[in-house]
Amino acid sequence: MKYGVIPTTLAERLALATGRIPLPLFDAVFSIVKARAVMAGTRLGIFEAMREGSHDAVAVAERLGLDADCVDLLLRALVRCEYLVQDGLRYRLSKVGRRSLVRGGSRELVGYILWNYTQWKMVESLEDVLRTGKGVDFHRTLEDPEAWRHYQSGMLELARLDAPVLAKRVPVPKGATRLLDVAGSHGLLGATLCRQHPPMRSMVLELPSAVPHARELARAEGIDDVVEHQEGDFMAGDWGSGHDVVLLSNVLHHCSPVQIQTVLTHARSALHERGVVAVWEMERPPQGSKVGCGDGVALFFRLTSSAGAYHGDEYAARLEQSGFRNVRLQRPRMSPGKVLITALAN
Numbered sequence: 001m002k003y004g005v006i007p008t009t010l011a012e013r014l015a016l017a018t019g020r021i022p023l024p025l026f027d028a029v030f031s032i033v034k035a036r037a038v039m040a041g042t043r044l045g046i047f048e049a050m051r052e053g054s055h056d057a058v059a060v061a062e063r064l065g066l067d068a069d070c071v072d073l074l075l076r077a078l079v080r081c082e083y084l085v086q087d088g089l090r091y092r093l094s095k096v097g098r099r100s101l102v103r104g105g106s107r108e109l110v111g112y113i114l115w116n117y118t119q120w121k122m123v124e125s126l127e128d129v130l131r132t133g134k135g136v137d138f139h140r141t142l143e144d145p146e147a148w149r150h151y152q153s154g155m156l157e158l159a160r161l162d163a164p165v166l167a168k169r170v171p172v173p174k175g176a177t178r179l180l181d182v183a184g185s186h187g188l189l190g191a192t193l194c195r196q197h198p199p200m201r202s203m204v205l206e207l208p209s210a211v212p213h214a215r216e217l218a219r220a221e222g223i224d225d226v227v228e229h230q231e232g233d234f235m236a237g238d239w240g241s242g243h244d245v246v247l248l249s250n251v252l253h254h255c256s257p258v259q260i261q262t263v264l265t266h267a268r269s270a271l272h273e274r275g276v277v278a279v280w281e282m283e284r285p286p287q288g289s290k291v292g293c294g295d296g297v298a299l300f301f302r303l304t305s306s307a308g309a310y311h312g313d314e315y316a317a318r319l320e321q322s323g324f325r326n327v328r329l330q331r332p333r334m335s336p337g338k339v340l341i342t343a344l345a346n
Helices: 008-015 023-043 057-064 070-081 095-101 110-123 124-131 145-169 190-195 211-221 255-268 293-305 312-321
Strands: 084-087 090-093 180-183 203-204 225-230 245-248 272-283 325-328 340-346
Touching: 008 190, 023 070, 023 110, 023 245, 057 070, 070 084, 070 090, 084 180, 090 095, 090 124, 124 180, 124 293, 145 190, 145 245, 145 272, 145 340, 180 190, 180 272, 190 203, 190 211, 190 225, 190 245, 203 211, 245 255, 255 272, 255 312, 272 293, 272 312, 312 325
Parallel strands: 180 203, 180 245, 203 225, 245 272
Antiparallel strands: 084 090, 272 340, 325 340
């Protein structure tokens, strides 16, 4: 998947083909205006105000206490971004806007868009990361409770997309009763596996600062009957033992290669002899291969956590080095850029 300048008319296509479009301008200015427009529309309640029917800019501005002229400029920009539809002087939510940018939408991403305010500040550190090689490591440094709530809410929204994929593909042992969801926050992924394989229950191991809101999210999602939370740092290795499944979903991209080996050693110790480990991650293209979307992901993870994305073969090799067997890689077609690696403890 690629993001960039997309011509919509013959004249624009010709201008682009002949080098008359100043691409750096579009990449440097229009991209951030688009992102910030979506963020502002979410934070200021503009999308929510347009939940029902169509509205003109004056009505939206009066309802939210904003400037009508500026609101009209924003609404027109959001039409161009295809989150709104224009009807003369009035505007309404597009299908993708209704699906993603209002509370309760079928693909809600409101929490993630609000979390982007924190990510915006992280990206400002990119030059420092390039000089030092050290990222923000926000899991260790983030102190704002509101930012934590937005982060965890955003991760829950994304997990709703991943949950049915994992439920079909993780080979849960027959008769399983215990799943450990490492750094699983809300616990939805583990809960979905438990629902698929009763009477299994999930224990989420999560940082103390994250547990209170994680529990709130689990209750609101209606999964607290199969999910419990335990405070702890997964790098410390106090994972218990005798688990049937250890789930490492979007965890290892926060780890260095040495830390990954440590985490996988902890995982094997926490499983009983028939247990299964499942690693679910964004995948980076292998070194020397054609550049892909995973390269941008790898840079972003290096920025935010000092680590980065890895190729599926790298995860598989480290699982084998940790003593796991029957290592299997899956790349679901409807989850582009993601890889699932499963293995047996013995």
